[in-house]
Amino acid sequence: MPVYSMTGYASASAQPDTRQLDNDGSSLVGVEIRSVNSRFLDLVFRLPDELRALEPALRELCQKELRRGKVEVRITLTRQEQQAWPQPRPEQLNQLARLQEQVRGWLSDAPVLSVNEVLHWCRGGASAAAPDDAAVISTVKQCLSALNEARAREGTQLTQMLLQRLSTLRDLALQAEPLIPAAVQRHRERFTERWRDALQSAGSHDISESALQDRALNEAAAYALRIDVAEELSRLRSHLGEIERLLSKGGELGKRLDFLIQELHREANTLGSKSVALELTSISVDMKVAIEQMREQVQNLE
Incomplete structure (x- = not known):
């Protein structure tokens, strides 16, 4: 099933009835449909007075074909004159x-x-023949089909962009993983050195070297638990896998993707708050940039 963007444009026109043209002329039906993103399906109809009675049927038709978006349906009637000069009565x-x-x-x-x-x-003195209701509905169906084709093409482009951002986030997660053990080791060495300097300056010699080492290891272990981002990275990968699954499945997925993007942003924020190295901070910022780019595009998906 394709992924549809909520942004699109299409137009269609009905072929005039040649029998009416041979008589006094007829009205050519022109249909334009514009669609932009919206949280819900918002339909707006711009119809000539002759077609006001068709609005309920046209609304039902659009609701069957579209799920979300602010959609404007504009129908115009253009008089088509006969080609030959009239025969005066x-x-x-x-x-x-x-x-x-x-x-x-x-x-x-x-x-x-x-x-x-x-x-x-x-x-x-001759009046144009009013268009047949079936011809109007048929033209709107044709225009809706063209609109969905345009929305599907843009949806394909958005999907490719989102998949690229997913790959970027996976690469950033891989870069973050080896930085945590190195940060813990640096903290352990720095803590041990400062702890020893503090004891020497205080003149305390009652604590053995082994006790000092154990205390340093305990402090380093507690610190490692505070800065461990393995859980955040695991959840981030899980969200990335779900987004990729939804994109491959297609259909109506905009709202679900929007929720998952919020979860990605939460994990990236947590990663930044636990950052103990400049490299991790940089990775967190790069993740937020990629996630924000995804969020902007997800807002356009149906």
Whole structure:
């Protein structure tokens, strides 16, 4: 199942009925659908007065095809004139003759109607045929299909970007793992040295070397527990694996990914708060940058 972006645009138009064109002309149906990201499905319809009655059916159609996003559906009607000149009817010509005679009776200087003016008047008197409801719904379906294709293409691009960020986060986690033992060893050596200096300056010689070593080891062990980020890194890998699984599955996953991104950010923050080395701080910052980039793109997924 593809991954859909909530951002997209599509347009479609209905083919006019040639039988109506041969008569007095018809209305060409044009449909435009724009979609941007939103927490829920928000439908807005811009319809001409002739199609207001179709809004419930169009809303139901859109709800079947779309799950999330702020969607604007705009439908326009454009009059399609017949190609040949109209054939004036006798009653039209008689009416024009009477009107012309009446006007010239009052305004003797008024010019006589030309043939071109008569033909334009005859054409203008014909009204465009209203579009068939089935043709409108069919055109909207066609436009929705094109919109989903556009959203799927952008969703594919977003998926590739997210997978790249997942790879970056995995690499950063691998870089963080070997830094913890080295940090603990440095702390043990530094603590032992400071502890010995403190005892010498205080003049205490009652504590044996072995007791001093044991105390230093206990303090180092307690410190190692405080700065251990193995659990955070394990949870981070678990979240990365779940995100990758959801992206491969596809479908409606935007809200679940948004939650997982929040969890990733929490683990990265914890890693930074436990940082005891400049390298770990740098890794934590790089993780937050990558996670923020993912969060911005996840907001666009359906």
